[in-house]
Amino acid sequence: xxxxxxxxxxxxxxxxxxxxxxxxxxxxxxxxxxxxxxxxxxxxxxxxxxxxxxxxxxxxxxxxxxxxxxxxxxxxxxxxxxxxxxxxxxxxxxxxxxxxxxxxxxxxxxxxxxxxxxxxxxxxxxxxxxxxxxxxxxxxxxxxxxxxxxxxxxxxxxxxxxxxxxxxxxxxxxxxxxxxxxxxxxxxxxxxxxxxxxxxxxxxxxxxxxxxxxxxxxxxxxxxxxxxxxxxxxxxxxxxxxxxxxxxxxxxxxxxxxxxxxxxxxxxxxxxxxxxxxxxxxxxxxxxxxxxxxxxxxxxxxxxxxxxxxxxxxxxxxxxxxxxxxxxxxxxxxxxxxxxxxxxxxxxxxxxxxxxxxxxxxxxxxxxxxxxxxxxxxxxxx
Amino acid sequence: xxxxxxxxxxxxxxxxxxxxxxxxxxxxxxxxxxxxxxxxxxxxxxxxxxxxxxxxxxxxxxxxxxxxxxxxxxxxxxxxxxxxxxxxxxxxxxxxxxxxxxxxxxxxxxxxxxxxxxxxxxxxxxxxxxxxxxxxxxxxxxxxxxxxxxxxxxxxxxxxxxxxxxxxxxxxxxxxxxxxxxxxxxxxxxxxxxxxxxxxxxxxxxxxxxxxxxxxxxxxxxxxxxxxxxxxxxxxxxxxxxxxxxxxxxxxxxxxxxxxxxxxxxxxxxxxxxxxxxxxxxxxxxxxxxxxxxxxxxx
Numbered sequence: 001x002x003x004x005x006x007x008x009x010x011x012x013x014x015x016x017x018x019x020x021x022x023x024x025x026x027x028x029x030x031x032x033x034x035x036x037x038x039x040x041x042x043x044x045x046x047x048x049x050x051x052x053x054x055x056x057x058x059x060x061x062x063x064x065x066x067x068x069x070x071x072x073x074x075x076x077x078x079x080x081x082x083x084x085x086x087x088x089x090x091x092x093x094x095x096x097x098x099x100x101x102x103x104x105x106x107x108x109x110x111x112x113x114x115x116x117x118x119x120x121x122x123x124x125x126x127x128x129x130x131x132x133x134x135x136x137x138x139x140x141x142x143x144x145x146x147x148x149x150x151x152x153x154x155x156x157x158x159x160x161x162x163x164x165x166x167x168x169x170x171x172x173x174x175x176x177x178x179x180x181x182x183x184x185x186x187x188x189x190x191x192x193x194x195x196x197x198x199x200x201x202x203x204x205x206x207x208x209x210x211x212x213x214x215x216x217x218x219x220x221x222x223x224x225x226x227x228x229x230x231x232x233x234x235x236x237x238x239x240x241x242x243x244x245x246x247x248x249x250x251x252x253x254x255x256x257x258x259x260x261x262x263x264x265x266x267x268x269x270x271x272x273x274x275x276x277x278x279x280x281x282x283x284x285x286x287x288x289x290x291x292x293x294x295x296x297x298x299x300x301x302x303x304x305x306x307x308x309x310x311x312x313x314x315x316x317x318x319x320x321x322x323x324x325x326x327x328x329x330x331x332x333x334x335x336x337x338x339x340x341x342x343x344x345x346x347x348x349x350x351x352x353x354x355x356x357x358x359x360x361x362x363x364x365x366x367x368x369x370x371x372x373x374x375x376x377x378x379x380x381x382x
Numbered sequence: 383x384x385x386x387x388x389x390x391x392x393x394x395x396x397x398x399x400x401x402x403x404x405x406x407x408x409x410x411x412x413x414x415x416x417x418x419x420x421x422x423x424x425x426x427x428x429x430x431x432x433x434x435x436x437x438x439x440x441x442x443x444x445x446x447x448x449x450x451x452x453x454x455x456x457x458x459x460x461x462x463x464x465x466x467x468x469x470x471x472x473x474x475x476x477x478x479x480x481x482x483x484x485x486x487x488x489x490x491x492x493x494x495x496x497x498x499x500x501x502x503x504x505x506x507x508x509x510x511x512x513x514x515x516x517x518x519x520x521x522x523x524x525x526x527x528x529x530x531x532x533x534x535x536x537x538x539x540x541x542x543x544x545x546x547x548x549x550x551x552x553x554x555x556x557x558x559x560x561x562x563x564x565x566x567x568x569x570x571x572x573x574x575x576x577x578x579x580x581x582x583x584x585x586x587x588x589x590x591x592x593x594x595x596x597x598x599x600x601x602x603x604x605x606x607x608x609x610x611x612x613x614x615x616x617x618x619x620x621x622x623x624x625x626x627x628x629x630x631x632x633x634x635x636x637x638x639x640x641x642x643x644x645x646x647x648x649x650x651x652x653x654x655x656x657x658x659x660x661x662x663x664x665x666x667x668x669x670x671x672x673x674x675x676x677x678x679x680x681x
Contacts, residue, residue: 065481142666149417149484150665153616157658160613164655279609283488290485336500343493350489351474354482 008365012215015363016208024201032197037313041305043187043203044312047264049304050207052288053214053297054257059286060295060360061218062250063230064144065152067282069258071159074277075135076128076259077266078166081181082174083124089183094176101173107185121185125206125263132259133252135162140251144244156279166274180273187267206264210257215297217253226250291349291356299358306357311342388524389646390639395599397638398533402592403615404622404630405544406585412561412625413581415480419487420467422612423494424586428460428593429509429603430498435459436510449512457590464586465579473575491609498605506602516598529598536595540588541631548627553580561625610654614641617661623674632672 023042032039051069058064083106085093090100107120143154165171167178175181187199217223225246228236237243266272284307292303318338322330349356403425410418436452443451471490475483515529548554556577559567568574596611597603618637622629637657644653664671 059481065484142662146665146669148480149415150620150669152484153417153620154658154662154665156613157617157661160658161655164652168651280492283492286485286488287492294481334500334503336496336504339496340493340500343489343496347471347486347489347493350482350486351471354475354478 008362012363016212020201020204020208023204024196024198027197027200037316039200041309041313042200043268045305045308046200046203046207047261047268048285048288048308049301050210050264051258051261051285052292052300052304053211054254054261055285056289056292056294056297056300057214057218057226057257058250058254059289060293061223061230062226062247063233064247064250065148066155066251066254067152067279067286068139068155068159068255069285070277070279070281071155071162072132072136072255072258073262073265073281074159074162074166074274075132076125076262077272077277078175078181078262078274079128079131079259080124080263081184081266081272083127084120084184085181086183093181093183094173096177096179097172099173100176117185117189121189121267125260128263129256129259132262133256136252136255137248140248144247144251156282159277159279159282163274163277175274178274180271181266182271184272185267186270203264203268207261210260211297211301214253214257218297222246222249287346291346293356293358293360295360296356296358296362298363299356299361302357302363310345311338315342384522384524385646387522388526389642391521391524391526391530392599393639393642394635395530395533395595395638396642397635398537399592399596400611400615400618400638401537401631401634402540402588402595403611404619404634405541405627406589407616408619408622408624408627408630409557409581409585411619413557413564413578414472414483416472416483416487417616418585419484419612420471420490420494421585421589422608422610422615423491423498424460424464424467424608425589425593425596425612426498426603426605426608427463427494428456428586428590429597429607430502430507430605431456431459432594432597433507433509433603449510452510453512453594456594457587460590460593461583461586464582464589468579468582473578495605495609502605504605506604508602509597509600512594512598515595527599529595533595536591537631540591541627544584544588545627547584553577557581614654614657617657620661621664621671623671626671626673629671629673 027039030038051073055066055069058066082100082102085100086105087103087108090103090105094100105120106124107116110116110119110123139155139158143151143158146154166175168175169177171177187203190202191197191199218226225236225241228239228241229243229246233243262277269276288303288307289300291307292299292301315338318333318341319335320333322333324330403421406421406424407418410416410421432452435455436448439448439452439455467490471486472483475486515527515532517528518525519528519531520526521531548557556567556572557580559570559572560574560577564574567577597607600607614637615634618633619630620633621637622631622633624630637660640660641653641657644650644656649656
């Protein structure tokens with residue numbers, strides 16, 4: 001067992017490193033202005049992969065069905081944006097409220113320049129995660145006592161509450177009301193002028209580090225406790241696992257990474273606005289988790305990229321009216337058809353491939369030849 | 383005073399419309415233990431069907447017959463939609479974990495919304511004026527639409543009819559048995575699939591009626607107009623105690639009136655937040671709701 005674990009670790013690390021190098025090479029070899037969709041899909045895929053994995057930690061590994069992910073992303077995105085808008089831009093961003101209530105910017109406080117940028121962005125992302133985790137702790141006190149679908153609906157409601165609070169006029173000087181926060185450092189800020197382009201690499205690196213931390217957590221004693229809770233709460237409690245404590249821990253950690261993911265999302269779309277973080281976004285992430293396989297980290301990552309690429313890029317042609325060379329107009333193709341086809345595909349996955357792409361297996365299991373037989377034996381022993 | 387009356391009137395009317403949707407949630411949850419996330423979208427589709435049917439029928443029928451025929455067809459088609467959704471998306475997952483069925487419901491909701499966006503082109507659709515209930519009348523010095531008065535009466539009639547159906551007919555008894563204990567009901571020879579289909583048919587029928595009343599108050603429909611009323615109606619069902627029909631109705635009126643009060647105050651942005659805060663408080667303080675039965679978990 002020891003040996004296979006080490007082997008898996010190496011394979012995972014190698015894959016991650018190879019992916020990072022590949023992405024960096026790709027961005028510097030290809031012209032980003034000609035391959036816009038490719039790079040948008042890659043960056044958005046990385047961000048969604050992180051959020052999906054954080055949701056999977058809760059839904060797939062702890063068995064807590066929560067639908068508050070968009071709310072926590074919103075907290076992370078706003079914290080990140082508020083802390084990093086340059087001071088000389090604040091008046092322009094908050095023009096409706098005559099300037100901002102917070103008049104500092106982390107990258108500038110930390111010395112400005114490239115070093116300040118890197119440190120400031122990192123610190124702001126981590127703080128965004130911390131805010132999300134702190135709010136999750138508070139919410140968790142009452143909400144985590146609920147079971148399955150009640151928990152889902154309560155967290156869903158909480159997401160709506162957060163969205164209303166952030167659009168509140170009275171908080172305008174901090175949150176800019178219903179208007180977007182913008183002009184903060186984004187992924188493109190990491191493209192070195194005249195040097196290598198690093199924006200996609202940064203997105204992958206940040207998301208990758210967070211996913212690695214979640215992976216380490218899942219493989220620790222805490223992770224095993226989470227899985228025990230998922231499989232049977234009563235039995236887990238009888239084995240001496242403190243249910244309340246572990247559920248709260250899982251909820252906070254998941255929210256922390258959702259918050260970081262929200263910060264990354266703000267960096268991706270160059271703005272933070274409460275109305276983007278709707279319930280529909282949570283559903284989107286949930287569907288990614290389902291497509292990838294509930295309880296599989298690598299499944300969530302693969303599904304995130306597939307989902308984003310399919311919805312943003314590969315299925316685009318369905319949205320434009322097409323006339324073939326012989327004058328035949330292809331029926332159905334017009335705006336909105338892409339999403340119809342897409343949701344039909346999702347329904348097929350949900351109904352007929354309930355285990356998703358990976359089931360509850362991980363990629364290294366398949367690569368190391370550990371797939372199939374041994375695992376199934378373990379499963380049948382349950 | 384006049385302002386208070388107008389707020390109260392619109393709250394009661396809103397509450398009645400939520401009640402009709404909430405019954406659909408509560409019936410389905412009572413039997414399948416499933417939050418039917420697609421129910422709000424069925425409600426939206428009923429509204430859209432009305433829009434398209436009246437414009438289609440307007441070309442082939444005499445003007446006086448358009449609205450009644452449109453209403454009838456819209457209700458029938460909505461019922462068919464509810465039936466088909468159950469058969470296609472929930473029945474195959476009968477043996478699956480509850481989470482899978484809920485995800486399937488979310489998937490159906492997503493599909494219906496995208497389909498509606500595709501068909502309408504994302505543009506708001508004008509809801510047809512229904513003669514009789516769109517007219518403006520004055521009650522206690524407050525101008526309002528006839529629908530405000532019709533809604534509570536209609537809700538009352540439908541709820542009485544429904545309770546009669548559930549308490550005094552064979553299918554009603556089967557529904558109660560299935561809600562009490564799914565497996566034992568099957569063993570007693572109840573055709574569970576038929577019972578579930580009937581539940582969905584009743585739920586969709588009430589949602590269709592509710593949509594006629596609801597959208598009469600609004601100028602237009604967009605594909606997302608079903609999502610929030612759906613969620614609020616669900617909150618109402620939980621508030622009243624899920625599985626209980628009187629509970630759902632009482633809950634819906636409370637939610638409707640409080641929403642209308644908050645919308646009329648300076649806190650209007652928090653109207654949805656309040657609804658959900660109420661939900662969380664209820665769930666934590668009395669998880670079974672106002673009229674719900676206490677359930678004990680067996681190990």
